Amino acid sequence: MNINNLVRENILKLKPYTSARESHLNGILLDANENSLGSVVELNGLELNRYPDPNQNKIREKLSQLLSLPKENLFFGVGSDEIIDLLIKIFCNPSEDEVIICEPTYGMYKVCCDINNVRVCNVLLDLQYDIDLLKIKNAINNKTKIIFLCSPNNPTGNLLSKEKIIELTKLNVIVVVDEAYIDFANDEGLIKHAVELSNLVVTRTFSKAWGLAGVRAGFSVASSEITNLLFKVKLPYNINKLTSDVILNALNNFEKRNLFVNKIIEERKRIENELNNIPFVLKILPSDSNFISFKVEKPKEVFSYLESKGIIIRDRSNQYNFSGYLRVSIGTTYENDRFINELKNFKG
Numbered sequence: 206m207n208i209n210n211l212v213r214e215n216i217l218k219l220k221p222y223t224s225a226r227e228s229h230l231n232g233i234l235l236d237a238n239e240n241s242l243g244s245v246v247e248l249n250g251l252e253l254n255r256y257p258d259p260n261q262n263k264i265r266e267k268l269s270q271l272l273s274l275p276k277e278n279l280f281f282g283v284g285s286d287e288i289i290d291l292l293i294k295i296f297c298n299p300s301e302d303e304v305i306i307c308e309p310t311y312g313m314y315k316v317c318c319d320i321n322n323v324r325v326c327n328v329l330l331d332l333q334y335d336i337d338l339l340k341i342k343n344a345i346n347n348k349t350k351i352i353f354l355c356s357p358n359n360p361t362g363n364l365l366s367k368e369k370i371i372e373l374t375k376l377n378v379i380v381v382v383d384e385a386y387i388d389f390a391n392d393e394g395l396i397k398h399a400v401e402l403s404n405l406v407v408t409r410t411f412s413k414a415w416g417l418a419g420v421r422a423g424f425s426v427a428s429s430e431i432t433n434l435l436f437k438v439k440l441p442y443n444i445n446k447l448t449s450d451v452i453l454n455a456l457n458n459f460e461k462r463n464l465f466v467n468k469i470i471e472e473r474k475r476i477e478n479e480l481n482n483i484p485f486v487l488k489i490l491p492s493d494s495n496f497i498s499f500k501v502e503k504p505k506e507v508f509s510y511l512e513s514k515g516i517i518i519r520d521r522s523n524q525y526n527f528s529g530y531l532r533v534s535i536g537t538t539y540e541n542d543r544f545i546n547e548l549k550n551f552k553g
């Protein structure tokens with residue numbers, strides 16, 4: 206598919222800013238008005254006085270090896286949240302185009318659309334919280350540019366059907382699959398497909414399994430066409446040297462991520478069992494992620510009770526198609542025990 210018919214005209218025509226570090230990273234660098242004498246901060250020999258590489262070469266090469274995917278299909282953002290925003294900027298004309306999101310889901314898709322003044326069309330997930338193909342097909346019109354999907358989905362916790370996602374990529378829209386929680390699922394996700402299919406974008410993050418939420422880094426796998434567009438519209442130096450250094454370090458230590466993931470999955474099973482034994486817990490959604498959503502009769506009261514005990518979970522009961530549900534992240538064994546014990550003490 207030629208995706209250019211979906212790109213905003215001003216973005217297609219855009220002559221991007223050419224930054225100094227685009228052309229030269231070495232030499233007697235007198236081109237960017239930096240401080241050649243040095244930096245007031247010395248940290249890991251990072252030459253913080255110099256602007257970072259706008260092409261993100263080192264981290265893209267490293268990730269490319271690790272995922273066995275071409276570097277041309279990889280892009281890093283300041284969190285995957287930045288990538289969501291950039292995709293809307295690339296494809297959606299404000300106050301004209303539309304985006305489809307499948308509720309209940311992650312709140313940032315709507316917020317980014319609202320900020321960009323792009324209309325959101327809510328389509329509910331089906332009874333199993335999977336994609337409702339018919340509803341989506343009925344909601345699409347010639348203004349629809351992007352469908353945002355989240356798999357495993359936040360806050361329902363489940364993977365979405367791959368077959369249905371692939372089916373959606375046959376339509377003349379951009380399909381974005383947010384795989385923030387894929388590390389916790391027994392599934393390789395859709396990154397291989399995103400290299401092949403020109404209108405499929407997969408986003409992932411270092412904020413969850415990798416334990417780097419404080420750093421703000423995520424990446425996308427997409428066709429080289431879409432990847433080039435992301436590079437065209439991003440702020441020139443979105444990934445700074447500190448972030449880049451930490452990400453390289455993380456990618457060299459991915460075994461540690463696997464240890465975390467195994468422990469979290471073990472704890473997830475344990476909490477699921479514990480929740481099963483609590484009479485006022487009406488439903489527990491099976492989870493492919495690092496959280497569990499469960500249904501109670503009085504979500505607000507349960508939330509406030511736990512809060513009063515210093516245990517903070519998320520009240521998701523106001524989301525579409527999700528009334529009564531609370532979401533708890535899997536913590537340390539101690540934190541999980543505290544959560545379960547206090548929950549058992551709730552008397553509604």
Ligand SMILES: *Cc1c(COP(=O)(O)O)cnc(C)c1O
Pocket residue numbers: 283284285286287311355359383385409410411412413418421422423
């Ligand atoms: C936590 C989360 C993210 C992470 O976003 P970052 O900006 O990379 O921290 C993305 N998508 C979903 C669905 C999430 O729950």
